[in-house]
Amino acid sequence: MSLVGFSSAMDVVAWRGIVYTIFILHFVFPCQLLLLQPLVSALDNNPGNAAELLERVSRSIKVKRYSEALDDLKTAIEADPTLSEAYWHRASILRRFCRYEESEKNYKKFLELKAGNSAAEKELSQLFQAQSALDTALSLYDSGDFTKSLDYIDKVVLVFSPACTKAKFLKVKLMLATKDYSGAISETGYILKEDENNLESLLLRGRAYYYLADHDVALRHFQMGLRLDPEHSELKKAYFGLKNLLKKTKSAEDNVNRGKLRLAVEDFKAALALDPNHLAHNVHLHLGLCKVLVKLGRGKDAVSSCTEALNIDGELLEALVQRGEAKLLTEDWEGAVEDLKSAAQASPQDMSIRESLMKAEKSLKLSKRKDWYKILGVSKTASVAEIKRAYKKLALQWHPDKNVDNREEAEAQFREIAAAYEVLGDEEKRTRYDRGEDIEEMGMGGGGGGFNPFGGGGQQFTFHFEGGFPGGFEGGFPGGGFGGFNF
Incomplete structure (x- = not known):
């Protein structure tokens, strides 16, 4: 290879090295810094960085961004497992959500690092109180002691664990059980502000409106929940149960309007049987x-x-x-x-x-008042002749001379019979009696109210019967009559 060729090859390698260096400096390092910044900050034992992270956690807690706070605390603890304050913060948040087992572990870890911390020990004690109170409240709910159960939830559990969803829902159920429907609506309203698609809240709030007979609003809540989960069994049961109740009620009212009263009775009874509560x-x-x-x-x-x-x-x-x-x-x-x-x-x-x-x-x-018809043993439509015959028969039966052994009873019966005939045997008096007028107030007898067929210092009456008594007692009873009465 010539020197020129070798030099060119070296130039290419050099340029490649420069390009890779630039890539690392402009991409890889920034990514590492972004991803690892919390870890680096926590690991460098710089109190300023740890304090800043914990301050961010505190801000998240204030605005109820608990998930963000827990993520930050997890990052901090992974970066520095000895960062005690992070364990305390995490324990406190978990206690609020009644995640008691996880919370307890974090309190104990903090106390390992900061033994004897009275504030943490107090919070751990409160955790145990809340955990025990929640278990007790659930047991009381199952046994039907709703008022006492509600006391445990309100006065203990939600004091130490105010974000405990399980306790909040139990509280709503207890309110429904104690017929505090307005309270149940308010409590579920707070939950729905945080999570508008919470099915349990939609169900319980719908039930509260249902028991207030605000059926239209109840149906809307059930329908909203079913749109989110069409197969939710409790929502389906509540929705179709209410629809059936309204149907039966309308049927009863329609039958009343149509004059079908017996059918209306059956519909009213059927509607009542659907939900006695x-x-x-x-x-x-x-x-x-x-x-x-x-x-x-x-x-x-x-x-x-x-x-x-x-x-x-x-x-x-x-x-x-x-x-x-x-x-x-x-x-x-x-x-x-x-x-x-x-x-x-x-x-x-x-x-x-x-x-x-x-x-x-x-x-x-x-x-x-006396029922003269009953005393004579005749109907209210009896004719004058029937009344007269009845009187003759009873007067003969109860004449004191014929009842020596029970004379007092016979006298009382005879008075009643005579008074009855005095009214019913007179057409005008009978008419007024039938209209409900008070015959006694007009000066009539009435069996002890002034009428005395035996005299006794009062007015005496003489009754004349055409044809005499049956059986030939014409002109009076054997023995010369009785008490001034001539028959």
């Missing part, structure tokens, strides 16, 4: 059922349904009125008056309630 909706189902049963004349069943509604909402005026009407059907006059009087006091301007109350009071008053 849905009180905010069931109160209206019970009321609707009660009203239909009143129309059907099923007083006893109607009383039961209206009572169920009032057990849920004791101030539901319409249920009180309907129960009063139902008690009239069962002839519970006093109960009807009591319910309708309470309703009238609650709504003094409602004339329909006052009319119902007057009707109940009249029925109560009538129930306490």
Whole structure:
């Protein structure tokens, strides 16, 4: 090879070396510096760099960027396994998220490096308290002691582990169990602000709206969750369960409007059976059922349904009125008056309630008067002749002269029989009695209210029967009559 050729080859090699050097300086070194800067800073034992990293961690924690803080702490610890402050920060963050086992390891590592640190020892003690409280709260929830479980979550777990998702969801479930639906909505709202696609929060928040009978909003939450996960079993169950409830309710109401009352009764009962715990909706189902049963004349069943509604909402005026009407059907006059009087006091301007109350009071008053038809053993449609025959028969049967061995009872029965005939045997008095007028207040007897067929210092009556008594007792009973009565 000539000297010229050799020189040219050497020039090419030299230029290649220069190019590689430039590449290393302008690409590889900058990449290394970017990727390894945290490690270099931590490893060079420069207190300024460590302090700057920990300050960045503190800033991340303040704005709740916990993932960034944990990444920085991981980098720092990998760079310098003796950087005690990093372990303490990481232990604190993990405790907030109730990642207790990992947190405990980091506290213990810090205490190995900084033995006797009272602040760290205190935080480790708090970790154990929170861990124990969470386990206790879960056990109490399973056993049905919701109030006590909620105390453990609120007063211990979320104090020491405020970012614990498991505790937050348990708290929402406890609020639902204790019927604090507004509280459950607020708690899930905070979770959804951080993660708007959180399925558990959408489910629980939808349930809270459901139990407040805000069904449209509940459906929207269930639908939103199902769009994210169409196969989510709990969301599907909640969504289709609510749709079925609304369908049954509408069917019941439609049948009422169409006059198909018996079908409406079945629909109301079917809707109530779907979720006995849905009180905010069931109160209206019970009321609707009660009203239909009143129309059907099923007083006893109607009383039961209206009572169920009032057990849920004791101030539901319409249920009180309907129960009063139902008690009239069962002839519970006093109960009807009591319910309708309470309703009238609650709504003094409602004339329909006052009319119902007057009707109940009249029925109560009538129930306490003598039933002359029953005493004579005749129907309310009996003719004058039937009434007269019944009286003659009973008067003969209970005449005291014929009942020497039970004279007192016979006298009492005879008075009742005579008083009954005094009213029913007179067409005008009978008409007024049938209208519900108080015959006794007009000066009539009434069996002890002033009427005394035996004299006793009072007015004496003489009854004359055409044809005499059956059996030939014409002109009086054997023995010369009784007490001034001539038959």
